[in-house]
Amino acid sequence: MFEPLADTEERAAIRDAVRALCDKFDDAYWLAHDRSGTFPVDFHQAFAAAGWLGIAMPEAYGGAGLGITEAAILMQTVANSAGVFAACSTIHLDIFGPHAIVVHGTEEQKARFLPPLIKGEVRACFGVTEPDAGLDTTRITTRAERAGNGYVVHGRKVWTSSAQQAQKIVLLARTTPLEECARPTDGLSLFYTDLDRRYVEVHEIAKMGRAAVDANSTFFDGLPVPLEDRIGEEGRGFRYLLDSLNPERILTAAEAVGIGRRALEKATAYAKERVVFGRPIGQNQAIQHPLAESWAELAAAELMVLRAASLYDGGKPCGAEANAAKYLASDACFRAADRAVRTHGGYGYASEYHVERYFREAVLSRLVPVSRELVLCYLAERVLGLPKSY
Ligand SMILES: Cc1cc2nc3c(=O)[nH]c(=O)nc-3n(C[C@H](O)[C@H](O)[C@H](O)COP(=O)(O)OP(=O)(O)OC[C@H]3O[C@@H](n4cnc5c(N)ncnc54)[C@H](O)[C@@H]3O)c2cc1C
Numbered sequence: 001m002f003e004p005l006a007d008t009e010e011r012a013a014i015r016d017a018v019r020a021l022c023d024k025f026d027d028a029y030w031l032a033h034d035r036s037g038t039f040p041v042d043f044h045q046a047f048a049a050a051g052w053l054g055i056a057m058p059e060a061y062g063g064a065g066l067g068i069t070e071a072a073i074l075m076q077t078v079a080n081s082a083g084v085f086a087a088c089s090t091i092h093l094d095i096f097g098p099h100a101i102v103v104h105g106t107e108e109q110k111a112r113f114l115p116p117l118i119k120g121e122v123r124a125c126f127g128v129t130e131p132d133a134g135l136d137t138t139r140i141t142t143r144a145e146r147a148g149n150g151y152v153v154h155g156r157k158v159w160t161s162s163a164q165q166a167q168k169i170v171l172l173a174r175t176t177p178l179e180e181c182a183r184p185t186d187g188l189s190l191f192y193t194d195l196d197r198r199y200v201e202v203h204e205i206a207k208m209g210r211a212a213v214d215a216n217s218t219f220f221d222g223l224p225v226p227l228e229d230r231i232g233e234e235g236r237g238f239r240y241l242l243d244s245l246n247p248e249r250i251l252t253a254a255e256a257v258g259i260g261r262r263a264l265e266k267a268t269a270y271a272k273e274r275v276v277f278g279r280p281i282g283q284n285q286a287i288q289h290p291l292a293e294s295w296a297e298l299a300a301a302e303l304m305v306l307r308a309a310s311l312y313d314g315g316k317p318c319g320a321e322a323n324a325a326k327y328l329a330s331d332a333c334f335r336a337a338d339r340a341v342r343t344h345g346g347y348g349y350a351s352e353y354h355v356e357r358y359f360r361e362a363v364l365s366r367l368v369p370v371s372r373e374l375v376l377c378y379l380a381e382r383v384l385g386l387p388k389s390y
Contacts, residue, residue, distance in 0.1 A: 014055075014070055015077050021050055022081030027354045030083045033212035034357055039165050040212050043083065044090050048120020053094040057102055061114040067313035068247045071095055072254035072305055079258025082354070085361035088255045089161055089213040096251055097124045097170050099244040100190055104232035113168075113192055125166035125195065127157040127218060128241070135374050136390075137172070138184035138238065144173035144191065144225060151175070151191075151230070153199075153223040163202045163216040169195045171225075172241060175234050190237035191229050199223040209360030246312055246322040248369055253305045253322070253329035256365040260298045260333035263340035263358045267291055270344055270353075281343070290339045297332035304328055320383045327375045330365040337362035 025043050033040050047053055056071045057063025064070075075095070078087050094117055101113050116122040133139040142155025153173055163169070169192070176187030195202075201219040232240050268291055271282030281287050308321035340355040341348035348355050366372055380386045 011070060011073050014073050017050075018052065018074055018077040019081070021046060021052075022078055022083070022087065025081065025083055025087070027082040030086060030212065031351060031354065031357065033086065034209075035211075035351075037211045037214070039162070039214065040083070040086070040090050041165075043087060044094075044123070045120055047091050048094075048118070051118075053091060053120060054114070054118035055095060057098065057114050057118055058110070061110055062118045063114065067309070068250055069306070069309040069313050071247075072250055072309045075251050076254040076258040076302075076305075079255040080262050081258075082262075083212075084259045084262055084358050085255065085364055086210045086212040088258075089210055092251070092255075093124055093126055093162065094118075094120070096244070096248055097126050098192075099247060100170065100231050100240045101192055103243055104190075104240050105192075109192070109228070109231065117168075122167045123162060123165045124168040124170060124192070125160050125163040127160050127163075127169050127171045129159045130156060131158045131217075135371065137241070138178070138188070140172065140174060140188070142171075142173045142220060143177075144171075144175050144189060146175075147224070150224060150226040153191075153220045153225055155220050157218040157220075158216075159205070160202070160216045160218040162213055163195065163218050164204060164214040166195050169193060169218075172237050175237075185238045187235050188237040189234050190231045190240050191225050192231055193223075193225045193229040196223060208363065209357065210364055245370075246308070246318050249322040249326040249375075250305060250308045250312060250318075252365065252369060253301065253308070253325035256326075256329035256333035256362075257298055257302045257305060259358060259362055259365060260294065260301075260329070260336035263333075263337040263355055263362065264291060264294050264298065266353070266355050266358070267336075267340035267343040270347075274345075287343060290335075291343065294332065294336040294339055297328070298336060301325065301329035301332045320379065323375045323378050326370065327372060327379075330372070333362045333365045 054063030055066050055074055059065040075088055081087055098114060098117055101109060130140045144151040144153045171191045172188055174187055175189040181187040199222050203217045204214045207215055271287050272280055274281045304325040308318045308325045311318035311321055337359040341359050344353050344355055347353050377390055381388050
């Protein structure tokens with residue numbers, strides 16, 4: 001139904017191998033995890049065992065040393081499988097979370113941190129969002145204070161995905177009070193450290209979808225962080241985070257394309273077989289046209305994902321394309337999932353047809369890691385040159 005997102009033999013091989021692995025985890029597997037809310041440990045371990053978690057990490061540390069284009073192909077293929085967003089979130093942080101370590105970590109840190117992640121021996125979570133800061137990240141109040149040969153962290157994060165499972169956290173904290181900084185983006189530092197439960201409480205948030213992967217309120221009460229767990233220089237953490245915004249947008253856009261196509265494939269198959277008024281419902285243009293439109297929207301979004309990924313891998317600026325890809329892909333994903341539910345009529349609401357699960361997860365693709373509104377703010381300001389509005 002779709003041209004493959006792969007223009008070289010190596011990329012086609014990645015897609016085929018990942019698809020074969022994902023096929024072992026079918027709709028019944030993911031529906032069961034959606035109902036029980038249990039983390040898909042065996043799916044994660046299968047990806048680690050096959051070596052996929054290190055796809056974009058340096059070969060010297062056990063990774064494959066490939067680019068964001070290959071990582072996007074991997075994540076789109078995972079998203080296109082029965083696990084949709086939940087499957088992506090199971091491995092997304094292992095693939096993407098260490099980006100700052102790869103780019104800004106010392107050789108000692110890379111050797112210490114990357115191999116256990118790639119082998120699936122440890123799991124990491126990502127602690128940036130806070131309840132009182134939201135998308136205005138410079139307003140976070142979690143603080144890391146100097147103590148002896150390191151820091152002590154106090155504060156609170158929210159929405160920390162997979163913190164129930166994780167032994168490690170990529171943590172953004174303020175090391176200089178906001179009022180003492182020349183700019184709000186100064187004075188924030190990035191750490192990769194143990195999520196030591198003696199000093200950290202993790203409370204799961206009940207939520208609409210992606211039930212297999214927990215999201216949490218995370219409370220830090222004096223977490224000690226050794227100096228050697230700080231990534232890069234003190235006070236430059238926000239800038240390090242900015243470096244990883246574009247690749248993260250590209251990967252989540254690729255995931256949205258994969259989810260949207262999964263929903264569209266189910267809708268199309270159902271439209272061909274469901275007979276009402278003596279003919280397949282797919283013979284009606286009111287059913288055909290929205291599905292055809294979704295095909296076109298997803299194809300266009302995929303092209304933007306590939307364009308952004310190839311610019312990033314070529315070392316060229318890609319902010320406009322990465323943001324546009326995120327916007328187009330998540331909207332196309334949401335529309336395809338909504339149409340998949342409606343094409344199924346009442347059965348679209350039944351769990352056993354799976355499209356309601358895809359729909360609940362497609363909603364998330366428009367919310368994270370950045371909202372549609374903030375993407376449009378970026379394009380208006382940075383591409384069109386309009387005044388900053390936030
Ligand atoms: C399931 C799930 C998993 C997540 N996992 C993680 C994770 O692992 N780690 C992590 O750090 N975070 C995570 N997040 C957090 C996610 O990235 C944030 O929810 C997201 O950044 C939005 O922040 P907020 O919810 O506080 O929205 P807010 O900042 O409160 O914004 C609310 C709404 O107002 C709009 N808005 C705000 N300001 C403006 C403006 N100036 N102009 C126009 N519109 C505006 C926004 O677009 C949005 O629609 C997760 C979230 C969810 C739901």
